[in-house]
Amino acid sequence: MTDYTTVFVEGKVYWAKIVGPKALHDNYDRDGRQWAYELVPDNVDFLKEHRLLDRLKEANDPANPDKGEYLVLKKPEYNKDGEKNDPITIIDADQNEWDGKLLGNGTSVVAKLTIADFGKGKKKAIWTQAIMVTDLVPYEGGSGGGGSASDFSGYSGKAKGAPKGKAKPDSKGKAKELDDLDDDVPF
Numbered sequence: 001m002t003d004y005t006t007v008f009v010e011g012k013v014y015w016a017k018i019v020g021p022k023a024l025h026d027n028y029d030r031d032g033r034q035w036a037y038e039l040v041p042d043n044v045d046f047l048k049e050h051r052l053l054d055r056l057k058e059a060n061d062p063a064n065p066d067k068g069e070y071l072v073l074k075k076p077e078y079n080k081d082g083e084k085n086d087p088i089t090i091i092d093a094d095q096n097e098w099d100g101k102l103l104g105n106g107t108s109v110v111a112k113l114t115i116a117d118f119g120k121g122k123k124k125a126i127w128t129q130a131i132m133v134t135d136l137v138p139y140e141g142g143s144g145g146g147g148s149a150s151d152f153s154g155y156s157g158k159a160k161g162a163p164k165g166k167a168k169p170d171s172k173g174k175a176k177e178l179d180d181l182d183d184d185v186p187f
Helices: 045-049
Strands: 003-017 033-041 071-076 089-091 107-117 125-135
Touching: 003 125, 071 125
Parallel strands: 089 125
Antiparallel strands: 003 033, 003 107, 033 071, 107 125
16 A cells, blocks of 8 residues: 655755746656756755655756755656646745746745655655745756857857868878967857
């Protein structure tokens, strides 16, 4: 008999792909689609209590050095019976339906999680029922470079193509340096 427990976990979300047109994305194996996010819980006592500390991953995110240990939580597009799952329910702090704003890294939330214990010798499952956003960090987009890849509004020079052909070796077999490279490109 499966034992289900509901826990409410305060924390911060990172890399949240749960809102917007690109929320439903390919899973790691590319054999299905899913909603996913990383949750940095403020307190991990619920993981200790349910013997799920092994689910914590160690942070190694140069873009978010203060991230800390986190859980990766996913919800597949289809359940095991092939029926379509609803997206993760998201509400605001007043418990109103979420307005669709994208969640930036470090957004504070309360996650309503279900822990399923399938019995002795079987691995427990943990999934998200809903998320309440308590302090939104607006999503800024990009990968930390500041602006989109197609935004060249600050560039004032004339773009030049890369030199064509390969560098010719000198008499000692080393490639000659190309002197005609444009070193004035601002990026």
